[in-house]
Amino acid sequence: MNFGRTRSSSPGAVLTALAAAQFTVMLATSIVNVALPQIRAGVGLSDGDITWVVNAYGLAFGALLLAGGRAADLLGRRRVLLAGLALFAGSSLAAGLATTPGVLIAARAVQGLGAATIAPAALALTMGLFPSGAGRGRALGVWGAVSGAGGAGGVLLGGVLTQAWGWPWIFHSVALLAVLVLLAVVALVPQTAGQKDGGFDLWGTATVTLALTCLVWGLTTARGAGWTDTRVVGALIGAAALLAAFAAIERRRPDALIPPRLFTTGRVAAGNLLMALLGSVWIALFFFLPLYQQQVLGMSPLATGAGQLPLAVANMLGAALAPAVARRIGGTATVVLALLTEAAGLLWLSGMRTDGSYLVDVLGPSILVGLGLSVAFVQLTALAVEGVPTQDAGLAGGLVNTTRQVGGAIGLAALATLAGSVTSHSSGQPPLAALTAGYQTAFAVSAAILTLTALLAVPLTRGTRPTRDTGARHPVATAVSR
Template identity: 70%
Template sequence: MPSPPRAAVLAVLASAQFTVLLATSIVNVALPQIRDGVGLSDSATTWVVNAYGLAFGALLLSGGRASDLLGHRRVLLAGLGVFGTASATAALAASPGVLIAARAVQGVGAAAVAPAALALAVGLYAPGPARGRALAVWGAVSGAGGAAGVVLGGLLTRAWGWPWIFHAVAIGSFAVLAATAVCVPAARPADRARFDWAGTATSALALTALVWGLTTARRSGWTDIGVLAAFAAATVLAAAFWRIERTSASPLVPPRLFASRDVTAGNLLTGLFGTVWIALFFFLPLYQQQVLGEDPLTTGLGQLPLALANMLGATLAPAVAGRIGGRATLVAALLTETAGMLWLSRISADGTFLTDVLGPSILVGLGLSVAFVQLTGLSVAGVSGADAGLAGGLANTTRQVGGAVGLAALATAAGSVTSRATGNQPPLQALTDGYRAAFALGAAVLACTALLAALLVRRAPAGDLPHRTPPPEPAAPGRP
C-alpha cells in the first residue's frame, strides 16, 4: 500500500494539535453554565481549567520522552484515545469530582499528544524551507485552535448546553485517532534507552507544585502558607531532579539536547513568550465581557479577527524569514506583538470593540503567529530523531510554565491596580485600569524578549528555521 502524501500526514498531525488547543480554550466562555450545571462552587470552578493545565504542563516532558522511546505514532494514538475518552467522561459528568478528574485525565492525554505530533511533523521534512512551511502550518493551526475554542464554546453552549463542548472535543479526538491510524506510517522508535522513572516522577511533581502554587497565588496571595509550601516543594523536587539527571544513565532530559545554542535560546525565549500568550487570552475576553458587556457568543466571535491575523502571519512567516533571515523575523514579530499589547494598554471603560479591540488584535495576531513559528523551529533545530519528541515536549513545557508564571504575575498586578482604584473610580474604570496594567506589563516582557532574541539568536539560524540555502533531500514520510 503506497504511503499517504506528506501533506495529508501533516494535516492529520496538525489536527491533533488543533484538538489539544481547542480543549484548552473551549471551556472558558462556558464556565458559568458548567458551574451551575454540575453544582461547582466558585473556587472549584477554576479547577475545571486548572486541572487540565496542571496535568498537561507537568507531564509534557514525560510524554515527549515516552514518544521517543516507545514510538511517536504509538504514543500519539494512545494519547488521543485517553484524551477522547476523558472528554466523553467530562460531557457525562454529573458531579464536580468526576468533571475535574476527567479534565485532569484530558491533560494527561494532551501531554502525550502534543510532543508526539510535533515530533512526527518535524520528522516529515528535512531542515530548510520545506520544514519552515510545515511549521507555518503548525503555527496557523495552533492559533486557530485557541480562537476556535472560544467561538465554539459560545455557539455550543447556547445551542445545546455545556456538555456539548466536551462531546465535540471527544468526537474530534476519535476522528483524528482514526485518521492517524490510517494515514501516519508506523516507524521504529529512534531510541532504545531505558525510561527515567525517577526523573519523570520528580520533574512531574516539581512542575505540579510550581504551577499549583502559581495558580493558587492568584486567588490566595503570594504569602499564603499553602502557596509558600508549594514553592518550597517545587524547589526541593527540582534540586532532586537535577541530581538524578546528573547520575542517570538514561536521563529524562539528556545534556546533549542543550548542546545546540538554538535549542537553549529557543526554550528561554519560548518561556518568556508564553508568559504573555496565555495571559492575553485570559484578559482580553474578560475586558470584552465585563467592561464592554458582550455575551459569551459575541466575545467568541470577537476573537475571529485575531485568529485570522494569526493564520495569515503563520502563512507568511517562511517567506519573510527567507527574505530577511530568521533572527530579524523573530525580532520583528515580537516587536509587532509588543505594539499590539501597548495599544491594548490604552483600552477605555467606555470603549467599543471597533475602537479598542479590533486593531490591536490584528497586530497581536500577526506578531504572535510569526514568533510562534520561529520559536518552534528554533526549539527543535538540529535535534536528532532520537530526541525529537523530548524537544517538542520541552518547548511546550517552557511555554506552559511560562504561561502559568505570567498569568499569576499579571493577574496579581491587575488585581492590585483594580483594588487601589476601587473607591476612587467607578467599578468599570477600576477594572479597566487593572486590565490596562496587565497589557502594559505584557508589552514590557515582549520588548525584553525581542532584545534577548536579537542578542541570543544567531544571524543565520541553523536547522529548522527557514533560510535561503537549498534543503537536503527530503526525508521519507514517517521518519521519527
Template identity: 75%
Template sequence: MNLPHAPTAPAPPAPRPGAALAALAAAQFTVMVATSNVNVALPRIAAGIGLSDGATTWVVNAYGLAFGALLLAGGRAADLLGRRRVLLIGLGLFAVASLVAGLAGSASVLIAARAVQGVGAAAIAPAALALALALFPPSPGRSRVLGVWGAVSGAGAAGGVLLGGALTQAWGWPWIFHSVALGTALVLVTVVVLVPRTADRAAGRFDLLGTAAVTLALTCLVWGLTTARGTGWTDARVAAALGGSLLLLVAFAVIEMRRPDALLPPRLFATGRVATGRVAAGNLLMALLGSVWIALFFFLPLYQQQVLGQGPLLTGIGQLPLAAANIIGASLAPRISRRLGATATLTAALLTEATGLLWLSRISADGSFAADALGPSILVGLGLGIAFVLLTALAVEGVPARDAGLAGGLVNTTRQVGGAIGLAALATLSGSVTAHAAVHEPHLEALTSGYRTAFTISAWVVAGTAVLALLLARRAGHPGPARATTADLPSTDAADPARLSRTG
C-alpha cells in the first residue's frame, strides 16, 4: 500500500525588491546621520567631557577619517567576502561603537568610539550600495536606486542635525549615540529579514599592503590639515604629516601598478565608453562636492547656535528645509536629466548650489535664520540632491560585476575624504579669519566673519566644480545635453538580478 506523501511546505516568498531597497537605504541613512548628528551637540559635548577646541574638531573628523580611509578596503572586502555578510558585520560594529560613544566619559574614549563607528560605516556604505544596485536592472530601475540613495544621503545628513538637536536638548548629548545604536540594531534585523542572500563573491586576494599605504596616507593628510588649525602651517609636525602623506600616496600608486590583486586595480578606470574617463571624472567631481558637503553641516549649525543664539532643537529644525529640498532634488534628478541631458543638469545643479552658498556668505551677526539662511538652504539642498545622484551614477558607469563593491567604496571614499579634507581646511581658514577679526571686532562679528569666509570659499569651489564638469564631460566622451539621458549614466552591470538567491 502506498502511503500518501507528506505535504511539502511552501518555500517562503522572496522579499520584494522595494522592501529590500528600503532596508538598504535605511543602512545608508544611518551612516549619514552619524556624519552630522554630533555637529549641533558639539558645544555641550565639549562642556560635558572637557574637550579642547582641537579635540572638538576630531569628534567629527575621527569618524570621517576612518570612514573615508577604509571605504576602499570595505568595498573590496564586500566583493571578496560577500556584500550581505560584510554589511551585517559593519552594522554590528557600528551599533556597538555608537553605544560606547554614548557611554564615553572622556575625550579619548569618545574620539576612539567615533573612529570605530567610521570603520563600521566603511563596511556598510559600499556593501549596501552594491546590493541596492543588484536589486534593479539598468535604467530606469537603476535610476530609481540612485534617486533613493541621493535622497536618503542628503536627508540623513540634515536629519542628523535635527535628531542631534532634539535629543541633546531633551535628554542630553549621549542620546544622540544611544539612538543611533538602537536604530542600527533595528536596521540590522531588517536587513536579515528583507535582503536576500547573494552569490556575489569575486575571486582574488585582499591587498593588505595597498590598504595600509592608502590608509596611512589619508590619515597623515587629514591629521596635518586639522593640526594646522591650532599650530599653523609652518609647524614641523604639520609639514612632516603632509610630506609623509604625499610619499605614501606615491608608494600606493606604485604598489597598485605591480600587484595582480590591487586594492584599486587599473581596470576600474578602463571601463565605460572612454577609458579612464567616466569613473575618474565622477570620483574627482564627487571629491570636490564632498569637500563642501560635510563642512556645510558643520558651519551652518555653529552659526545658528553661536551667533544667532538658537538652542539645539531649533537649530535642528532649521535643517528641515535643506533636507526637504535635497529629497526633492534627488527625486527629480532622473526626470530633469532625461529632459535636459546629464551634463546640462549636473552643471545647473552645481551652479544652483554655488549660488546658495554665495548667498550664505552674506550672513550677519545680528540677522535671523529666516532672513539669512532659509533661502540659501533651499537652493543648496536642491543643487546638492541633483548633483549627488548624477555623480554617483557617473562613478559606477560600466563597472564590471566583480568590482561593484569596490566602485561603491571608491565613490564614497572620494566624497568622504574630500569632506574630511575640506572641513579641516575650511575650519583652519575660518578660525584664522576669526582670530584676526577678533582684534578689532566684537566676538559675534568675528565669528560671523569666519563663517562667511568658509561659505564664500565653498561657493567658489562648487562653481569651479561646475566648470570642471563641463570640461571633463567633453574629454570623457560624456554625451551632450541634447542626447544624454539618465540611461547614459547608471549603466553598470554590477548587479545581475539573476545572481540573487535566498540560499547563496
C-alpha cells in the first residue's frame, strides 16, 4: 500500500507525530488515577461507580483493539488514525463537561473506543516507516519511551491539573492534546490507502469483542462483588463460550480477524504471551503506587504526581538504551535482564512501611521499575510484530496492545482482590498498617509474576539475535509503503 504523493516530511518528523498519538492514549489511561476522589465528589459517583471511571476506558480499549487494528488495515491507517483522534478529542471534552455519573462513564467508554483505533493504526504506520534493522529498534525505543512516559506523566499531570484548576481539566487537557496530535498527523503523515482485497470479519469481530468485554467486565466487577458473585461467574462463563465460538468461526473464515498466517512467521504468539504477563503488573503498578503515596504517606495530588517523574525519566532512558543493549547481548538476554530488573524494583516496593518516606520507600525502586519496564516493553513489542506480513501490521499492532490491556485487566483485578483480602484480614492492625500490608502483598506477587515471566522468556525468545542496520530506504513515501 503506497501513501500516494510524496510529502517532504522526514521519517523523524512522522515518527514524532505517531509517537505523540501513542503518548496521548497512554496519558488518558493513568491521568484520572490521582483525581478519583475529586471526580467522585464533582459528579456524585458512588463508591461502586468510581472504579468505572477507570474501567469504562480500559474495557472499551482492550475489547475493541483487534477490530481497530483490522479496520486500519482495510480502510487505511492514516484515515483510521485521524478518525480515532477526532473521536478521542470529542469524548475527552464531553468527559470534562460531564455533571452526572452516566455521562462521564459513557464518555470514558467512547474515549476507549477512540484509543482502540489510534493505538494499532499508529503502531502499524511506525512499523511501515522503519521496515527492518536497527532503525526499527530505535523507533520502538521511542515507542517504549512515550508509552511509559505517558503512564507516569498522566499521574503527574493529573496531580498538577487537579490541584491547580480542578478535575475537569484533566479531560480538557487530553482533548487539547488530541487535537494538536491530529493536526500534526494531517501535516506530517502521508496519505494511505486501504487494502483492495479481503473483507471485514464481522462475526469474528463481534464474537471476540463480546468475549473480551465479558472477560474484562467480569474481572473488574469481581474486585467489588467477589469471585463467587453470579454476575461475575456468568460473565466469565460467557467469555469462555464466546472465545470458543470465535475459534470455531476463525477456522472457517477466509478473511479471519486473526488469520492463522499471523502465527506462522516470527514470534507473534511468544511476544503476545509475554506482553500479557508484563501488562498484568504494569497497570497495577500505576494503580497501587499513587494510592500508597496519598493514603499512607499523606502526599498531596501534586506531590504524588511529581513523585512519578523519576520513574518516567528512567523509563525514557531505558527505552532509549534498549536497542543498543539488544544489539550487543541479544534479544533473549535483554528481555530476561529487563524483566528481572523490574521484578527487583517491585520486590523492593513490597518492603514499603507505614511510617516510610518517599525518598526511602519509593524513589529507588521506581527507578529500577522504570528501567526494566521500558526495555521489556520495547523488546516484547518488537517480538510481537517480528516477521508479520505487511498487510497484517495493523492487526498485529492491535493484538499486542490487546494482550497488554487484557493482561492488565486480569492482573489488576486479581491483585486488587488479593490486596483487599489481606487488608480486610488485618483488621487487628491500625488502618494504615492494614492498607500497607495489602499493597506489600500486591507488589510481592507482582515481582514473583515477572520472575516467572523471565524464566518463561528464555525458551520462548531463544534465537532472537542482535539486529543490524540493513540500510533501509530513506524516503518516507517509500519506507512507509506496505
